[in-house]
Amino acid sequence: MDHLDALESQSIYIFREAFNRIGNIAMLWSLGKDSNVMVWLARKAFFGNIPFPAVHIDTGKKFKEMYEFRDRYVEEWGLNFVSGDCPPVEDMDESLPPAARSAARKTAGLKTMLEAQKWEGIFAGIRRDEEGTRAKERYFSPRSGAGVWDSKDQPPEFWGQFNTDFPPNTHLRIHPLLHWTEIDIWRYTQREGIPTVSLYFSKDGRRYRSLGDEDITSPVTSDASTIEEIITELETTKIAERQGRAMDHESEDAFERLRADGYM
Amino acid sequence: MDVTDPSAETLKVAIVGHVDHGKSTLVGRLLHDTGSLPDGKLESIQAICERRGVPFEWAFLMDALQAERDQGITIDTSQIWFSTARRQYVIIDAPGHKEFLKNMITGAAAGDAALLIIDADEGVKEQSRRHGYLLHLLGVRQVTVAVNKMDLVAYDQGRFEAIEKEYNAYLSEIGVTATHIIPVSAREGDNVATRSSAMEWYDGPTVLDAFDHFQVVTQPEGLPLRMPVQDVYRFDDRRIIAGRIESGMLRVGDTVLFSPSNKTGKIRSIEAWNANRPPMEAPAGHSIGFTLEDQIFVERGEVVSHEADPPIETDVFRARIFWLGERDLSPGNRYTIKLNTAEAEVRVQSIEHVIDTGDLSTAPSDQVERNGVAEVVLQSDRMLAIDEFIDVPSSGRFVLLDGYTIAGGGIISMDGYADQRQLTTVRASNIQRVEHAISADARARRNGHVGGVLWLTGLSGSGKSTLAVALERRLFNLGYQVYVLDGDNVRHGLNADLGFAPEERAENIRRVGEVAALMSRSGLVVITAFISPYRSDRDRARRATGDRYHEIYVKADLATCETRDPKGLYAKARAGEIAEFTGISAPYEAPDQPDLEVDTMVLDVEASVESMVEYVRGRFDSGTTSDVTETSNAGGR
Numbered sequence: 003m004d005h006l007d008a009l010e011s012q013s014i015y016i017f018r019e020a021f022n023r024i025g026n027i028a029m030l031w032s033l034g035k036d037s038n039v040m041v042w043l044a045r046k047a048f049f050g051n052i053p054f055p056a057v058h059i060d061t062g063k064k065f066k067e068m069y070e071f072r073d074r075y076v077e078e079w080g081l082n083f084v085s086g087d088c089p090p091v092e093d094m095d096e097s098l099p100p101a102a103r104s105a106a107r108k109t110a111g112l113k114t115m116l117e118a119q120k121w122e123g124i125f126a127g128i129r130r131d132e133e134g135t136r137a138k139e140r141y142f143s144p145r146s147g148a149g150v151w152d153s154k155d156q157p158p159e160f161w162g163q164f165n166t167d168f169p170p171n172t173h174l175r176i177h178p179l180l181h182w183t184e185i186d187i188w189r190y191t192q193r194e195g196i197p198t199v200s201l202y203f204s205k206d207g208r209r210y211r212s213l214g215d216e217d218i219t220s221p222v223t224s225d226a227s228t229i230e231e232i233i234t235e236l237e238t239t240k241i242a243e244r245q246g247r248a249m250d251h252e253s254e255d256a257f258e259r260l261r262a263d264g265y266m
Numbered sequence: 267m268d269v270t271d272p273s274a275e276t277l278k279v280a281i282v283g284h285v286d287h288g289k290s291t292l293v294g295r296l297l298h299d300t301g302s303l304p305d306g307k308l309e310s311i312q313a314i315c316e317r318r319g320v321p322f323e324w325a326f327l328m329d330a331l332q333a334e335r336d337q338g339i340t341i342d343t344s345q346i347w348f349s350t351a352r353r354q355y356v357i358i359d360a361p362g363h364k365e366f367l368k369n370m371i372t373g374a375a376a377g378d379a380a381l382l383i384i385d386a387d388e389g390v391k392e393q394s395r396r397h398g399y400l401l402h403l404l405g406v407r408q409v410t411v412a413v414n415k416m417d418l419v420a421y422d423q424g425r426f427e428a429i430e431k432e433y434n435a436y437l438s439e440i441g442v443t444a445t446h447i448i449p450v451s452a453r454e455g456d457n458v459a460t461r462s463s464a465m466e467w468y469d470g471p472t473v474l475d476a477f478d479h480f481q482v483v484t485q486p487e488g489l490p491l492r493m494p495v496q497d498v499y500r501f502d503d504r505r506i507i508a509g510r511i512e513s514g515m516l517r518v519g520d521t522v523l524f525s526p527s528n529k530t531g532k533i534r535s536i537e538a539w540n541a542n543r544p545p546m547e548a549p550a551g552h553s554i555g556f557t558l559e560d561q562i563f564v565e566r567g568e569v570v571s572h573e574a575d576p577p578i579e580t581d582v583f584r585a586r587i588f589w590l591g592e593r594d595l596s597p598g599n600r601y602t603i604k605l606n607t608a609e610a611e612v613r614v615q616s617i618e619h620v621i622d623t624g625d626l627s628t629a630p631s632d633q634v635e636r637n638g639v640a641e642v643v644l645q646s647d648r649m650l651a652i653d654e655f656i657d658v659p660s661s662g663r664f665v666l667l668d669g670y671t672i673a674g675g676g677i678i679s680m681d682g683y684a685d686q687r688q689l690t691t692v693r694a695s696n697i698q699r700v701e702h703a704i705s706a707d708a709r710a711r712r713n714g715h716v717g718g719v720l721w722l723t724g725l726s727g728s729g730k731s732t733l734a735v736a737l738e739r740r741l742f743n744l745g746y747q748v749y750v751l752d753g754d755n756v757r758h759g760l761n762a763d764l765g766f767a768p769e770e771r772a773e774n775i776r777r778v779g780e781v782a783a784l785m786s787r788s789g790l791v792v793i794t795a796f797i798s799p800y801r802s803d804r805d806r807a808r809r810a811t812g813d814r815y816h817e818i819y820v821k822a823d824l825a826t827c828e829t830r831d832p833k834g835l836y837a838k839a840r841a842g843e844i845a846e847f848t849g850i851s852a853p854y855e856a857p858d859q860p861d862l863e864v865d866t867m868v869l870d871v872e873a874s875v876e877s878m879v880e881y882v883r884g885r886f887d888s889g890t891t892s893d894v895t896e897t898s899n900a901g902g903r
């Protein structure tokens with residue numbers, strides 16, 4: 003079986019399991035490359051219809067290209083789009099380093115949305131290869147009522163049997179892209195012709211590999227201005243994907259603390 | 267370059283073994299030595315180790331959680347990617363501590379192959395063996411062994427060979443052959459990615475070479491079609507049946523069978539969004555959706571197959587399980603089984619034995635503890651469509667839920683149990699029952715008693731036939747219309763076409779059950795004398811008759827029956843001359859709650875018969891039973 007077909011099939015299976023097993027569900031759409039692949043896979047899973055809302059937790063600090071992209075594809079893809087706001091950074095845990103504290107706004111915004119909308123599960127497009135704690139995630143990852151991830155006691159998950167039964171007040175994160183790598187995402191984006199924000203392509207010798215808030219995300223040096231060139235670059239690069247995401251690097255545990263609290 | 271280049275082949279290798287034997291270290295080393303680490307990663311780990319005041323620790327690469335670094339132990343499994351010239355690898359690091367076995371299983375089950383690590387200094391330990399055993403049970407068929415920390419034993423060949431011999435002996439007992447056994451030092455990098463100059467005596471492959479020797483796991487040719495129905499969608503005017511092809515191939519135009527509902531349909535189309543042209547076939551591994559020519563009602567959990575090659579239907583089967591539950595598994599306990607997309611309630615009918623993964627000995631037991639392995643018999647509340655694990659792995663395995671959590675997994679064997687598909691399938695359609703002009707009450711008034719079935723069950727030699735004949739005589743003398751159905755007699759006529767294979771035994775009992783039901787409805791008291799070892803068969807007989815089925819357990823244990831051995835059958839069975847002999851080489855499932863128990867180890871024939879007569883008097887005499895209605899068909903107890 004073709005490698006991309008295998009990845010796709012697994013993601014579709016997960017989408018369908020979650021949709022069947024979990025009542026009230028939504029998908030996080032961050033507008034980035036992974037998220038767009040995720041939307042695409044959902045359309046495949048449900049034969050062109052996405053039977054749940056696409057949610058954007060808006061920090062208000064995204065790049066203008068991202069907002070343009072959002073407006074265009076909400077329309078073109080016929081998404082049931084929901085946008086959520088985030089509280090100001092002053093409200094966040096002071097003990098977090100600055101970038102992490104800023105990123106924590108997104109978790110807070112998400113929690114507010116979850117409470118308001120009563121979603122029992124949300125799809126998030128994280129991948130294991132991005133970062134060490136994500137490498138330890140489950141496809142179906144339970145969170146306590148307060149949104150806390152108990153990384154020290156995760157349920158077993160094997161043989162394609164996912165944990166879909168939980169006591170009341172448990173909330174689920176579902177990760178349909180967990181087994182994909184960055185290069186898989188680009189190969190698939192190319193094969194399927196999936197639109198992407200222009201910031202991923204080189205301008206003046208620099209491009210973004212990972213998109214977040216404008217003030218805590220920085221570009222990498224790169225001349226890759228097409229998907230082919232990006233793929234070639236990734237085949238040899240020794241720069242980590244999230245190198246440009248400040249909150250990952252401020253301290254040894256900052257990112258884990260963010261995630262334990264409910265960050266994606 | 268072609269971006270969908272098939273050489274983008276990926277192989278998943280699980281790293282397992284006892285805690286502290288160097289799994290995470292080896293992974294770190296491997297990634298480093300193959301130049302797979304991103305810039306700055308090594309330095310950042312160095313800085314972390316310095317800040318923590320510990321010597322450089324390769325394991326921190328995989329052990330990313332603070333709790334893991336604080337305790338120096340892997341808690342949860344994680345995955346990391348790297349490539350060789352040959353292909354891409356996903357390395358699955360697994361925890362080795364017994365406490366985190368559920369996480370080890372989560373990781374190892376995802377592997378196409380495994381690298382099992384043994385500390386040269388400590389030698390083969392408890393989890394070295396358990397992990398080896400579990401790999402096999404999980405279906406991971408390719409295993410390479412690394413004997414690590416050779417630096418601690420001065421790279422001694424003798425030490426390596428002793429471990430090699432000991433562990434190979436273990437593996438061969440469970441039917442596994444390691445592809446390689448490699449002496450390594452993860453910390454020093456010996457034989458990890460490059461050959462070691464410290465061990466000139468070793469001329470086999472490095473760990474990296476051994477990885478490249480693993481084969482990508484492909485589905486064996488010729489497996490039957492299995493597509494568990496995952497969902498049925500009606501987003502527009504199409505009614506799409508969605509699921510993943512777990513094995514075999516589905517084509518447009520195929521007539522398919524849904525099990526266990528036993529409905530059939532013809533594939534009209536395979537649906538796909540954004541496809542260049544609609545697919546005409548779907549091979550294994552693909553998540554698809556199809557429509558049928560005619561609308562039939564099917565649900566999640568049914569299994570799509572071809573008619574010629576259907577799954578087994580049964581409500582009882584044998585399984586080898588591993589148990590992860592906080593609470594012990596015991597006979598009588600109830601769990602939810604998940605078998606692909608099907609879900610049902612099951613009851614542990616028996617624990618055949620528990621298996622010590624250390625020395626592979628088996629022992630009878632009343633419970634399976636956490637992290638234990640056992641052979642059990644499970645009985646479900648409804649028919650399941652399954653396969654034997656050795657035939658079709660993907661539909662021959664399941665998980666058990668205790669409450670909300672996955673508490674174990676198992677693989678299925680039907681050894682000694684029958685496929686019940688033939689028994690439960692009603693072939694003819696358009697049949698309607700004819701109304702009788704004579705009511706059951708009228709028959710009972712004429713006979714002075716109601717009809718019913720006294721179903722005797724027990725081991726061969728327990729006394730069924732003797733008691734049946736004696737009881738018949740006593741009841742006849744008391745004025746009852748009574749008749750005995752006995753095994754040997756029906757096998758001469760009604761069931762002359764049946765042998766003794768599990769399916770045929772089941773059919774034998776099914777027919778007797780139906781005949782007994784008919785005779786009882788005619789007003790007779792029917793006594794049957796069959797071993798009828800399977801609960802599921804007796805339950806079917808109970809359903810055929812309804813309320814007037816009375817199960818009588820003719821109790822005598824195996825040892826007693828074997829000493830009696832009236833027909834010399836036990837002796838023959840022990841000598842291996844009779845295959846599948848109940849009690850010896852085939853199971854006997856004693857009734858849980860018989861309507862009456864007659865213990866022939868305690869009572870003599872007369873006393874036994876008296877207790878049965880007593881039972882009949884209370885229940886069959888017209889006056890006291892007029893509330894029993896003819897149409898009642900409640901199968902339960």
Ligand SMILES: Nc1nc2c(ncn2[C@@H]2O[C@H](COP(=O)(O)OP(=O)(O)O)[C@@H](O)[C@H]2O)c(=O)[nH]1
Pocket residue numbers: 283284285286287288289290291292323324325338339340362414415416417418450451452453454
């Ligand atoms: N001397 C020596 N020590 C090793 C070697 N490999 C691992 N270790 C040490 O053994 C300990 C346990 O290693 P770790 O990788 O965490 O084991 P795991 O529990 O199997 O993942 C750590 O302190 C390592 O530094 C080796 O090849 N030689």
Ligand SMILES: [Mg+2]
Pocket residue numbers: 289290291325339340359360361362
């Ligand atoms: Mg470890």
